[in-house]
Amino acid sequence: MARIAIVGVGAVGGVTAALLQQAGGHELLLCARHPMSGLAVDTPDGPIHVDATVVTDPSEATEVDWVMVATKAYDVAGAARWLDRFCANGAPVAVLQNGVEHRERFAPYVAIERVLPVMVDCPVERQAPGRVRQRGVMHLKVPDCSMGQDFVELFAGTSVDAAAVPDFLSVVWRKLCFNSAGVLSALVLQPAGVIRGEAMGDVALQIIRECAAVARAEGAQLEEDVADVVLAAQRAAPADSVNSMLADRQAGRPVEIDARNGVIVRLGQKHRIATPANSMAVALMEAMVPRG
């Protein structure tokens, strides 16, 4: 059993806390920017009220066995303010964020070998401060190393599908193929169903194909028709689903445009792969929303 700090108690941080509590025996510290009167998570198996200490000031941090960061990618600098004290004894930092640059984002703040990238696949939303709704199973994938196996062990006995996988690179790039096309919905301020239109579907295919080309250049193994598979899955999703980039835009927050599309443009340039659809999406989004 472990003493675990969760930095960022929104959708992913909230459900992670609830499911770690399900494991039994862990001591949880919730690290938030504002005081919280409680954390209630509606899971598919019923409600969980999280019983944990809440801290709001990084100077209150004390040593822990694990840190799990579940802020948005654009909030990494703020999240890193918690790490000096939490990691004084070398505690590992699991990064539960989208994108493919988990280690790069934290490299300025913590020794790279202590950073564990985590691919999160879980339909979950923050309904209000301290109130989270989990709509389906939480899947967590980590690299297959001793730190990854220790992380998976923390979730033993819970409903989380946690696994250490040998080809983590392909897993995160495949997830980015899904996330990359989500920018369209956020640009036009319409839920997921907008991608069912023929013209929007064509643009989505271009965005995903560019992502897949860059992914392969980075060493990811993706099937030839991955873009068609991803688009078909997205068109089959409930038409009223709201992705987190759209939710951020609607709430007037920054968006994870660099972590989800900017990275495709940047790494495309590195490999001399043209990414015009992603470049346009990034330019449009950056012109419309505040930078994080």
Ligand SMILES: NC(=O)c1ccc[n+]([C@@H]2O[C@H](COP(=O)([O-])OP(=O)(O)OC[C@H]3O[C@@H](n4cnc5c(N)ncnc54)[C@H](OP(=O)(O)O)[C@@H]3O)[C@@H](O)[C@H]2O)c1
């Ligand atoms: N939601 C999903 O379904 C889902 C699924 C898979 C992956 N992801 C990824 O998981 C990551 C987290 O997303 P999310 O949906 O959980 O975001 P979220 O609901 O916006 O939660 C992020 C939380 O981080 C907090 N935070 C920001 N800076 C902080 C700091 N310096 N110290 C403490 N807390 C801080 C925010 O606090 P405030 O309340 O003050 O804003 C917020 O509560 C993202 O990379 C996202 O793309 C999300």
